Amino acid sequence: MKRLLYLAVLFSSMASANQIPLSQTAATELHSAQVLQLQMPEPVTKKAQQAKTLPFIQPQPLQIARASLINDELSSLAKWHTINNQSYLRLTINAPDAEHLNLGFTKVSLPESATLYILDAQTHQLLHSFTANDIHNQSIWTPIVQNQHLTLEVNVLSSEQQQVKLQLQQVGQGIVSFNKNSLTKSGSCNIDTVCTEGDGWRDIIRSVAKYSITTTEGTFVCTGTLLNNDNQDQRPLFLSAAHCFVSETTVDSMVFYWNFETTVCNGIADGDQTQTQTGAKFLSRADDLTNLSDYSLIELSQRPANNHQVYYSAWNAQPGPATDVVTIHHPAGDEKRISLDHDPLTITDYTNPDENLDGHYYRIDAWDTGTTEGGSSGAGLWSQSKELIGTLSGGTASCTDPTNPDWYGRMSSHWQFPNHDGVQIETYLAPNTQQLSESGFEPCDAPTLALSTSTATPQINEQFSFMAQTTGGTAPYQYNWDFDQDGNVDSTDEDPTHTYSTTGLQKAALTVIDANQCRSSARIEVTVPNSGELFISAGQLPTNYTKPTDAAGSWIATTNTASEGDFSLRSQITYSSSTSSIETTETFAAGTLSFDYRVSSEVGFDFFKFYIDGVEQLSADGEVDWTTTTHALSAGAHTLRFSYIKDESLSSGSDTAWIDNLIYTETPAPPTPTPTPTPTPSGGGGSPSIFMLGLLLVAYRVRKIA
Numbered sequence: 001m002k003r004l005l006y007l008a009v010l011f012s013s014m015a016s017a018n019q020i021p022l023s024q025t026a027a028t029e030l031h032s033a034q035v036l037q038l039q040m041p042e043p044v045t046k047k048a049q050q051a052k053t054l055p056f057i058q059p060q061p062l063q064i065a066r067a068s069l070i071n072d073e074l075s076s077l078a079k080w081h082t083i084n085n086q087s088y089l090r091l092t093i094n095a096p097d098a099e100h101l102n103l104g105f106t107k108v109s110l111p112e113s114a115t116l117y118i119l120d121a122q123t124h125q126l127l128h129s130f131t132a133n134d135i136h137n138q139s140i141w142t143p144i145v146q147n148q149h150l151t152l153e154v155n156v157l158s159s160e161q162q163q164v165k166l167q168l169q170q171v172g173q174g175i176v177s178f179n180k181n182s183l184t185k186s187g188s189c190n191i192d193t194v195c196t197e198g199d200g201w202r203d204i205i206r207s208v209a210k211y212s213i214t215t216t217e218g219t220f221v222c223t224g225t226l227l228n229n230d231n232q233d234q235r236p237l238f239l240s241a242a243h244c245f246v247s248e249t250t251v252d253s254m255v256f257y258w259n260f261e262t263t264v265c266n267g268i269a270d271g272d273q274t275q276t277q278t279g280a281k282f283l284s285r286a287d288d289l290t291n292l293s294d295y296s297l298i299e300l301s302q303r304p305a306n307n308h309q310v311y312y313s314a315w316n317a318q319p320g321p322a323t324d325v326v327t328i329h330h331p332a333g334d335e336k337r338i339s340l341d342h343d344p345l346t347i348t349d350y351t352n353p354d355e356n357l358d359g360h361y362y363r364i365d366a367w368d369t370g371t372t373e374g375g376s377s378g379a380g381l382w383s384q385s386k387e388l389i390g391t392l393s394g395g396t397a398s399c400t401d402p403t404n405p406d407w408y409g410r411m412s413s414h415w416q417f418p419n420h421d422g423v424q425i426e427t428y429l430a431p432n433t434q435q436l437s438e439s440g441f442e443p444c445d446a447p448t449l450a451l452s453t454s455t456a457t458p459q460i461n462e463q464f465s466f467m468a469q470t471t472g473g474t475a476p477y478q479y480n481w482d483f484d485q486d487g488n489v490d491s492t493d494e495d496p497t498h499t500y501s502t503t504g505l506q507k508a509a510l511t512v513i514d515a516n517q518c519r520s521s522a523r524i525e526v527t528v529p530n531s532g533e534l535f536i537s538a539g540q541l542p543t544n545y546t547k548p549t550d551a552a553g554s555w556i557a558t559t560n561t562a563s564e565g566d567f568s569l570r571s572q573i574t575y576s577s578s579t580s581s582i583e584t585t586e587t588f589a590a591g592t593l594s595f596d597y598r599v600s601s602e603v604g605f606d607f608f609k610f611y612i613d614g615v616e617q618l619s620a621d622g623e624v625d626w627t628t629t630t631h632a633l634s635a636g637a638h639t640l641r642f643s644y645i646k647d648e649s650l651s652s653g654s655d656t657a658w659i660d661n662l663i664y665t666e667t668p669a670p671p672t673p674t675p676t677p678t679p680t681p682s683g684g685g686g687s688p689s690i691f692m693l694g695l696l697l698v699a700y701r702v703r704k705i706a
Contacts, residue, residue, distance in 0.1 A: 021117040021126065021153045022088050033090035033121075033151055034078045040097035040173055041066045044217045059243040059294065059394035062374030064144075064212070064333055065102060065172035065219035068095075074154065074166040087161040092121045092151045099174035101147055102212065102219055104253060105140040109165035114156035116166065118142060121149035136279030136301050139169075139252045143276045144212060144219075146178065172219040176333065178269075186332035187399030188573035188655055191370040193328065193336045195265035201326060201338065203440060204386055207313040208379070209238075210260055210330040214253035215245050221333035223379040224256075225388060226304070228312035228441040230430045236300035237428055239315075240378030241391050241409070242285040246296035251280040256300065258308040261336045263507065263523060266556065266572055271335040275308050277301070284425050286409070292417050293360040293409030294350075294393035296378075297425050306444060306517045313380065314440040315429070316387035319412040321345065322362065327392065327408075329372055329379035339370030350393060350407050360413035362390050364397070364406040371397045372406055381408045387437060400576050400649050412436075444518035447473030451510060451524040460503055460528050466510075467495045473514035480511045503528045504566030505559045545582045548641070553580030555642065561658055563596035563626040568660035571608075571644035583641035590635040591666040598660075599624040600653035601644075608657035611641040623653060626660075633664075 023030055043066065070077075078091035095101055103118070110116070110132045118128040127147070130140050156164055191197050193205045207226045212219050224240030238256075240246060246254075258275040262268070279301035286292040304310040323344045331337055346355050346363040353363070362381060372379070372392060381390035388411060395406030414425055415436070426434055447470050454465040470477055481491040483498050485507050491498070500506050506526050513519045547554035553572035562568040571580040599608045603622040610618040610629070617631050644657045 021115070021119070022083065022086060022155050023090065023119070023151075023153055024124070024126070026083060029083055030088065030090070031079070031081045033092045033153075035092040035094055036070075036077060038068050038093065038095040038098075038171060038173065040095070040175075041068055059241070059377065061213075061220040061222050061241075061244040061377050062176075062333060063218050063220050064176040065098075065100070065174045067214070067216055067218045068171040068173055069216065070168045070170055072168055074152065074168055075164075077168065078152075080161060082158050085158050086155060087158045088153060088155050090151060090153045092149065093171060094121070094149050095171065095173050096148055097173065098148050099177045100144050101150055101174065102144045102172040102214070102255070103142045103150075103152075104169040104172070104214055105166050106138060106169040107165055107167040108135050108138050108140050109163060110135065111156060111160040111163040113160050114154065114164050116140070117153040117155070118145065119151045119153060120147055121151040124151075134278070137252045139279075141214065141253045141255060141278055143255050143257070143273070143278070144172075144174070144178070170214070170216070172214060174219075178273075178333065186334045186337070186373055186375075187371060188651065189371055189399035189402065190331055190334075190337040190373075191339065192262045192265050192267070193338045194261055194263070195338075197340065197369060198338050201328065201382075201386070203311045203442065204313055204326075204382060205261075205328055205336065205338070206259070206309060206311040207440075208328045208330075208336060209310075210257040210333060210336075210375070211240070212253075212255045212257075212333075213245055213250050215250060220245060221330065221375050222377045223329045223375065223392070225313050225380040225391075226300075226310055227315055227388065227429060228438050229428065230433045230435060230438055232441055234303055234312065234441070234443050235428075236303050237283075238280065238298050238300055239380065239388070239391060240296050240298075241294045241393055242287070242296045243294055243393065244296065244378050246282070246285055246298060248282045251282045251298055254278065254280050254298070256304075258304060258310060260330065264525075268560065269335060275305075277304060283428055286414070286417055291360075293391075293413035295391050295409050295414040295425075297414075297428060299428075307511075307513075307519050309444060309446060309519060309521075312441040312443065313382075314385075314387045314438060315411060316383065316385075316389055316437040317411045317415040317426075318436045319410070321347070322383050322389055324384040325362075325364075325389075326382045327372065327376070327379050328382075329376035329392065331371070331373035331376050333375040337370060339367045339372060341366070341368050343368070347410070348407070353405070360410055361393065361407040362410055364395070364408070366403045366405065367397055371399055371402060373398060386440065402576070444516070445473055446518040446520045447471065447477060447512050447514050449510060449512055449520050449522040451508075451522050453524070453526055458500060458526055458528055461499060461501055463497050463499045465495055465497050466508060466524070468510055468512070470494075470512055473512075473518055473520070474516050476515060478513040480513070482509045482511075485509060500526075500528045545584050548581050548583055550579075551581035551643070552578035553644075555580060555582045555659075558658070561598065563598070563660040565660075568598075568658045569642075570658045571642075571656050573656055576646055576650075577648045579643050579645045581641055581643040583639055585637060585639040587637045588633050588635065588664070589666045590633065591664055592630055592632055593640070593662070593664050594628060594630040595662040596626050596628050596660045597624070598626050598658040601655060601657070602647075602650055602652035605647040605650070606652070606655065607645045609643045609645060611639075611643070613639050614641075620657075628661075 078089040080089050116130040222244035227237045255278045260271045280298040283297045285296035327339050347359045348363045349359045379392045380388040390408030396404040397406045450469040452467045458464045480489045483490045509523045511521045555569050557567050558570040599620045607621045
């Protein structure tokens with residue numbers, strides 16, 4: 001790693017209330033920030049694989065960042081300066097090749113007046129701040145930030161400057177993108193937890209978190225679960241996998257991300273990663289993954305905040321068979337997903353396909369819905385009774401190989417083996433009863449919300465009302481409405497009025513906080529029509545179209561791209577060797593059908609196709625920007641089908657197709673001959689009759705606009 005220190009000017013901007021660094025209040029009076037220039041480190045070893053383990057290979061977590069080891073006191077990287085009675089230092093970190101950054105500080109000591117600020121070095125936005133209350137075991141580890149350029153700023157009373165100790169241990173430089181606008185996210189067959197498949201598991205979903213963990217090689221991500229104990233006291237016990245490098249030396253670096261989910265089913269990767277906490281205490285783990293089940297148990301440094309609305313999951317350590325199981329996980333470190341298997345599980349040894357009733361693992365032969373990936377490691381496995389019975393160690397299941405197996409360390413085997421200090425996990429999970437099972441626990445009696453609007457189709461620049469129906473919890477309630485999802489509170493009324501000045505899909509969110517600080521959040525979508533819009537129901541298939549029975553996926557309206565207006569229709573991203581299709585049958589007069597299409601697929605293997613009465617009319621693949629195509633239709637009934645077809649392996653681009661701007665033009669009838677004039681006061685004549693009908697999609701548009 002090469003490092004260069006040089007001077008750079010840093011200007012100030014906005015900051016959050018009560019946490020305002022000097023650079024945002026006295027920028028013109030401060031000295032320039034010094035800069036630490038970083039290059040992307042080479043991989044230390046090939047130990048951390050970018051996919052799940054292959055058979056007979058020790059399981060490994062997913063690496064998302066490489067480590068630039070610094071091991072320098074901040075005061076040796078940047079100079080202290082004084083203004084009035086305040087001392088400050090500022091250091092800008094530039095890592096132009098990184099996808100994201102995370103920082104680790106050790107040997108930390110901060111007096112009461114000291115604050116460490118993390119700012120975006122280009123926009124000067126305040127990203128995080130840390131005080132003495134955030135120190136765990138003399139260390140501070142930051143969440144992942146989507147920046148390549150950060151500025152560290154320390155402010156302290158000059159009289160306490162000598163008490164500040166901050167050693168920048170290492171900088172994690174991201175090698176995996178968490179692009180918020182990604183369409184493909186993790187593998188395309190994964191199921192967002194906000195989809196209907198998660199409806200029976202809403203409480204369990206809230207017990208699952210993604211976490212990052214850092215070693216000297218870099219930063220890794222895994223999944224884990226918050227568990228209840230028989231004291232019912234909200235002790236934050238967190239179960240994951242030992243192979244995720246969980247140990248006494250790494251737990252201080254752990255950062256937990258709660259409620260990281262997409263906002264809509266099959267939507268873009270728009271999850272919120274701001275509900276975080278750091279630090280943990282090591283309790284127990286399996287030290288021999290070859291002969292023992294793969295687990296780790298830690299205690300979070302503090303209970304998750306009330307506004308995270310977590311749930312403490314039930315568990316069951318009794319041995320025995322299981323069927324109809326669910327796993328909830330963060331594949332590739334992305335938003336939370338759910339996978340289901342309805343077949344009986346097989347008890348085996350790790351990576352062994354043969355049944356062994358004394359084995360320490362449950363074998364998932366093949367997921368019926370969804371899959372797992374790197375980043376899913378440590379995820380829980382729940383039985384039909386919503387009890388956790390295992391944790392994911394590894395396997396070869398994926399969207400490209402959906403029939404491959406996974407192995408989960410059995411909770412009954414976790415229970416048998418003490419850690420190296422001789423303590424079994426029953427000491428933590430069942431200290432009073434030593435029972436082999438425990439029910440779940442809901443720490444907050446949060447309100448239940450139902451949102452509606454005074455009109456189904458609000459018009460542009462016209463005022464309408466949002467309405468909230470709140471039940472449960474403890475009154476009085478505090479209402480925080482965000483009409484544009486910018487994170488700012490726009491109204492505190494229970495039933496506020498609002499006006500949208502732009503067309504398209506709008507998303508509003510409400511957070512209600514009750515008297516006990518228990519909170520609930522809900523979102524509502526409204527569409528402000530564009531006068532020329534064809535599709536105005538995001539996430540839905542137009543009502544007059546159907547998904548053929550031989551298709552694995554359908555098509556939905558989306559705001560991701562459009563050739564006209566704000567919406568288009570997109571094929572649902574599905575798994576290999578499958579097809580997403582929609583079709584309609586309608587009676588037409590003779591005429592022409594035109595529409596626009598766009599494709600982003602693997603060249604020569606994955607195709608967008610259009611059919612009339614089962615006969616292929618159009619085939620396109622690769623990267624095709626919006627293109628218009630026209631097709632003749634004879635008079636009579638015709639079936640129109642739009643399909644996106646995938647082959648048996650690999651994906652490229654966005655792995656989907658879009659259609660928009662469907663227009664049907666009837667062929668004009670021949671002109672009627674002009675009749676011979678008569679002495680009557682009226683006369684006649686003929687003119688061509690041309691009209692546009694968007695087939696069912698345009699008819700759908702008309703119905704929505706009317």
